[in-house]
Amino acid sequence: MIALLLRDLRLATRAGGGFGLGVAFFLILSALVPFGVGPDRATLAPVAPGILWVGALLACLLSLDRLFALDHEDGSLDLLATAPLPLEGTVAIKALAHWITTGLPLVLAAPLFGVLLQLPGQAMPWLVVSLAVGTPALSMLGAFGAALTVGLRRGGLLLSLLVLPLYIPTLIFGAEITRRGAEGQATATPLLFLAGITLGVLALIPWAAAAALRVNLR
Amino acid sequence: MSIWKYANPAQFMRTTDGLLPWLVGAAAICCTAGVVWGFLTPDDFRQGSTVKIVFLHVPAAMMAINIWVMMLIASLIWIIRRHHVSALAAKAAAPIGAVMTLIALATGAIWGQPMWGTWWEWDPRLTSFLILFLFYVGYIALWSAVEDPDSAADLTGVLCLVGSVFALLSRYAVLFWNQGLHQGASLSVQSGERMSHVYRYPLYLAMLGFFLLFLALLLIRTRTEIRRRRLAALQAREMRA
Amino acid sequence: MSLLSVHDLAVARGGLRTVEGVTFALEAGQALILRGPNGLGKTTLLRAVAGLQAPVAGRIEMREDTVAYAAHADGLKPALTASENLAFWAQVFGGGGIDRALAAMDLTALAHRPAAALSAGQKRRLGLARLMVTARPIWVLDEPTVSLDTASVGRFAQMLAGHMAQGGAALIATHIDLGLPQARVLDLTPYRARPGTRATRPSGFNEAFA
Numbered sequence: 001m002i003a004l005l006l007r008d009l010r011l012a013t014r015a016g017g018g019f020g021l022g023v024a025f026f027l028i029l030s031a032l033v034p035f036g037v038g039p040d041r042a043t044l045a046p047v048a049p050g051i052l053w054v055g056a057l058l059a060c061l062l063s064l065d066r067l068f069a070l071d072h073e074d075g076s077l078d079l080l081a082t083a084p085l086p087l088e089g090t091v092a093i094k095a096l097a098h099w100i101t102t103g104l105p106l107v108l109a110a111p112l113f114g115v116l117l118q119l120p121g122q123a124m125p126w127l128v129v130s131l132a133v134g135t136p137a138l139s140m141l142g143a144f145g146a147a148l149t150v151g152l153r154r155g156g157l158l159l160s161l162l163v164l165p166l167y168i169p170t171l172i173f174g175a176e177i178t179r180r181g182a183e184g185q186a187t188a189t190p191l192l193f194l195a196g197i198t199l200g201v202l203a204l205i206p207w208a209a210a211a212a213l214r215v216n217l218r
Numbered sequence: 219m220s221i222w223k224y225a226n227p228a229q230f231m232r233t234t235d236g237l238l239p240w241l242v243g244a245a246a247i248c249c250t251a252g253v254v255w256g257f258l259t260p261d262d263f264r265q266g267s268t269v270k271i272v273f274l275h276v277p278a279a280m281m282a283i284n285i286w287v288m289m290l291i292a293s294l295i296w297i298i299r300r301h302h303v304s305a306l307a308a309k310a311a312a313p314i315g316a317v318m319t320l321i322a323l324a325t326g327a328i329w330g331q332p333m334w335g336t337w338w339e340w341d342p343r344l345t346s347f348l349i350l351f352l353f354y355v356g357y358i359a360l361w362s363a364v365e366d367p368d369s370a371a372d373l374t375g376v377l378c379l380v381g382s383v384f385a386l387l388s389r390y391a392v393l394f395w396n397q398g399l400h401q402g403a404s405l406s407v408q409s410g411e412r413m414s415h416v417y418r419y420p421l422y423l424a425m426l427g428f429f430l431l432f433l434a435l436l437l438i439r440t441r442t443e444i445r446r447r448r449l450a451a452l453q454a455r456e457m458r459a
Numbered sequence: 460m461s462l463l464s465v466h467d468l469a470v471a472r473g474g475l476r477t478v479e480g481v482t483f484a485l486e487a488g489q490a491l492i493l494r495g496p497n498g499l500g501k502t503t504l505l506r507a508v509a510g511l512q513a514p515v516a517g518r519i520e521m522r523e524d525t526v527a528y529a530a531h532a533d534g535l536k537p538a539l540t541a542s543e544n545l546a547f548w549a550q551v552f553g554g555g556g557i558d559r560a561l562a563a564m565d566l567t568a569l570a571h572r573p574a575a576a577l578s579a580g581q582k583r584r585l586g587l588a589r590l591m592v593t594a595r596p597i598w599v600l601d602e603p604t605v606s607l608d609t610a611s612v613g614r615f616a617q618m619l620a621g622h623m624a625q626g627g628a629a630l631i632a633t634h635i636d637l638g639l640p641q642a643r644v645l646d647l648t649p650y651r652a653r654p655g656t657r658a659t660r661p662s663g664f665n666e667a668f669a
Contacts, residue, residue, distance in 0.1 A: 144380065148360065148373050148376070148377060149360075149363070151364075151369075152363050152364065154363070155363075158359055158360065158363050161352075161355065161356050161359055162356045162359075162360060162377065164352075165349060165352040165353055165356060165381075165384065165388070166380070166381075166384045168349060168384070168388045168391065168392075169384065169387045169388050169391040172388075172391040172392065172394070172395045173391060173394075176394070176395065190394070193391070193394070197387065205380070208376050208379070208380050211372075211376055212372075212373055212376050215369050215372040215373055215376075216369065216373070218369075
């Protein structure tokens, strides 16, 4: 399992792997929003939590269609399915690799984008915490969507259609934490909800995703 | 004899063949009677004549949710017992459910414009229905995208299971996110008298009508699907022979 | 007990049975070559043995985790070097002996070249060398000699012979003569599924309604 994680990370950092593309996308989004809604601090600050979270969702979505598709094309997925690793474990590891290459950089870079969008300073820690707690669920749900669409020719668009509705609860609680943080309110309740969703997703989705993969492999 | 004998496609076709004309007739009568009776009710003292849209809105909203539940049950039966008709019934129900959701959203908007002064409000109920609609669309899209029917049935079954959990989760997350304008349930067992009898009986009739309408449409669509499969199987055999 | 025994196996592709009633056994040190025209279902049968696809009928008996599968796609990552690719699969399957595997397919000189820079034949050789690092007794091979030259086919036959000498076995779908005297040949043509015979269980979704 460690070997698979290391391989995926190594592939992501080598040429054509697309490591950091998510962050670049996030940066562009944060730069574009002020052009759309105007540069005023008064306009930007209230929408910043939402924009940042929606940006994180979309950045996460960018690299999802390649999560299993590449392994499917070159036959690795067949071989992994016959390996002693349980397919559920393979799914979990690939989702973890996806999180390390897209989710984690987002978490770390988020304060920078918060500054661009005039997010109040007191909300920064909450933005980082909410992203750190919420993005693992995004990667795992994305892995489920990628497993559903792995054999399809036009899988990319369908993948977004299937995955984005699943992101709604995470988005709601994640943005709520950041918004409450900005307004100096208590954040414990949405944070607990968000953590609960993430833990539930991490515990249960690997089985659903592995079932979908098995169907698509046969 | 158990209920599972109807899972046999031939038995299903035979049974529904006799049932269908009655069902279509009953659905037509109940729908028409419910809506027309609803239209003849007196105006509400607060909402005026706009209240009459409730005879379309409430039954459609009820069916929108119940059809998803039916799809979940049908998917579970397919996944656990591998009854092919069940998978096709789930597939056949999805577009009906999506249309019911759209009717509920559209009638709600038409009613909301004069009453709330807006076509759309990010109210928890409205938002939940929009999310439900997205789930229907995703489910239908996945069915049409996967070519192999066995895989399509399995994948959509898994999606329906996971989707159900997340639809429910979204419902409560949305409640947390925004307390709304929408009034409570029009019909509720616990709250006792909320709606006058004048409105209640035509509403019951309209709900029954919508339910029968769904059943009739579901049977027609499932029968079409079964025939399509039979045709495909016969063509495949023909090609190989 | 034999390494692999297959009883009355039937497989389906695209909802239609392709072959049925296939029975054979594979002992340690044996190789079985499957032959038959295109579209008969050799690949489907091999995938069923590898556990990637459920058979429509029949039994496949073997111990768990004994099959190494190799098909048209080699499972190589272009960004990794030849030895990195092998090392990954060795770790996943819990095997080893990467240097020996590279040497067997004459890839030692190319060990540090990225797989993207290998030719089709070299990739194929690397894909076959992967079998050696899986430490699994049964090799299930689907057209293993595609894009190999004569010398490489000879090297591959040597590798197979070595594998069988160590108590391994191989199930191979191929059209060319590998030059393995100990290999038996099973022609699948007589097992072609006859249309019209009523199956005990539907082989595909659509067939359930016919």
